[in-house]
Each structure stands twice: as structure tokens, then as C-alpha cells.
Amino acid sequence: MTLIPKRQLEEVRRIFSDFLRDRGQRQTPERFAILDEVYATSGHFDADELYVGLKEKEVGVSRATVYNTLDLLIECDLVVKHQFGNKxxxxxxxxxxxxxxxxxxxxxxxxFEFCDPRIQGIQEMVADIYQFEVKHHSLHIYGHCRRENCPNRPGSEAHS
Ligand SMILES: [Zn+2]
Ligand SMILES: [Zn+2]
Structure with missing residues (x-):
């Protein structure tokens, strides 16, 4: 996973800026610092990891601002939130x-991330049948990975 090009980051900042203006929300440097940090992060992170990352870069934001900004970013479709199990x-x-x-x-x-274009096809088909405007979907598959180094792997007692 690579970082997004500078041009795209500018586009993302513009989307966020327009969204904040339309909502009558203040365009604070803290909110944009959080956006930049999100887009400098590849993969999945939780709010605390993001907060710690910002602290390390000496960006002065509160935990509440991090949560609040993430909610705004979700609303304007720049961030997705996943609830995996009860984690x-x-x-x-x-x-x-x-x-x-x-x-x-x-x-x-x-x-683990996977992409199967058939899922997109199903989404478009049901959206069409039900006259439904799809905003997003979630498909989470739970199970046991078969990696050698997976801790708590069933049967791994034999190795320890
Ligand atoms: Zn993902
Ligand atoms: Zn595992």
C-alpha cells in the first residue's frame, strides 16, 4: 500500500474544505492535520493510534478532536469506519x-483485505432491483488464519 500522490491529497483537502464550509463548520488547522495524518497512514488504524501518531509529530490535538474529526471525515466519505467483532x-x-x-x-x-469485482456487481444489481442508493457496504469474514506465526492458533500448543 502506497501513499497517495500529492495531487490527490490536494483533492481530498478540497473535498473536506467544501464539506466543512457547507456545514458551517470551522476549517481549523487541527482538522486538516488529522486529515493529512489519516492519508499518510496506510491500512487500518484505531482512533488512539491516530492520536498517538499526531502526538509524535507534535500536532496539538485533543482526543475529542480526533474522534470528532473522524466522524466528519466519515460523513463526507473520506474515511470508512469498520466494526470488527466487538473490538x-x-x-x-x-x-x-x-x-x-x-x-x-x-x-x-x-x-486481510481482498477484492472481488463480483461483490460490486451484486451491489449494483440489488441497488437496481430495490431502487436503492448504495452509500457503502460491509462484508466481514471471520475465521482462523493458517499462518505459522499466528498466536493462539488451534493446535499451536504443540510448538510452544
Ligand atoms: Zn481495509
Ligand atoms: Zn491468525
Missing amino acids: QAKYERAYSYWQHDHLICMDCNEL
Whole structure:
């Protein structure tokens, strides 16, 4: 997973800026710093990880601002939020990021991403049948990964 090009980051900032203006929300430097950090992060992260990352970069934001900004970013479709099982919610950037779904290992909590265009096809078909405007979907597949180094792997007692 690579970082997005500068041009796309400018586009993302513009979308956020328009959204905030339309909502009568203030365009604070903190909100844009959070947006930049989200788009500098590849993969999935939780709100605390994002907060710690910002702290390390000496961006002065409160945890509340992080949560509040993430909610705004979800509303304008720049971020997706995932609830995997009963774990802490995970987020990931959404703009021009490949469409994908998730496999979640119940032993090590590792997330695996996969993409199957048939899912997109199903989505379009049901949207058409039900006259439904689809905003997003979620498909989470839970199970046991078969990686050698997966902790708590059933039967792994034999190795320890
Ligand atoms: Zn595993
Ligand atoms: Zn993902």
C-alpha cells in the first residue's frame, strides 16, 4: 500500500474544505492535520493510534478532536469506519482507495483485505432491483488464519 500522490491529497483537502464550509463548520488547522495524518497512514488504524501518531509529530490535538474529526471525515466519505467483532472500531482512508472487503482472524486479529469485482456487481444489481442508493457496504469474514506465526492458533500448543 502506497501513499497517495500529492495531487490527490490536494483533492481530498478540497473535498473536506467544501464539506466543512457547507456545514458551517470551522476549517481549523487541527482538522486538516488529522486529515493529512489519516492519508499518510496506510491500512487500518484505531482512533488512539491516530492520536498517538499526531502526538509524535507534535500536532496539538485533543482526543475529542480526533474522534470528532473522524466522524466528519466519515460523513463526507473520506474515511470508512469498520466494526470488527466487538473490538475497538478501525478506520481507513476511503478516497480513491481500492474497493475491498475483509477477512478477520479470530485468533490474532490480523486483517486481510481482498477484492472481488463480483461483490460490486451484486451491489449494483440489488441497488437496481430495490431502487436503492448504495452509500457503502460491509462484508466481514471471520475465521482462523493458517499462518505459522499466528498466536493462539488451534493446535499451536504443540510448538510452544
Ligand atoms: Zn491468525
Ligand atoms: Zn481495509
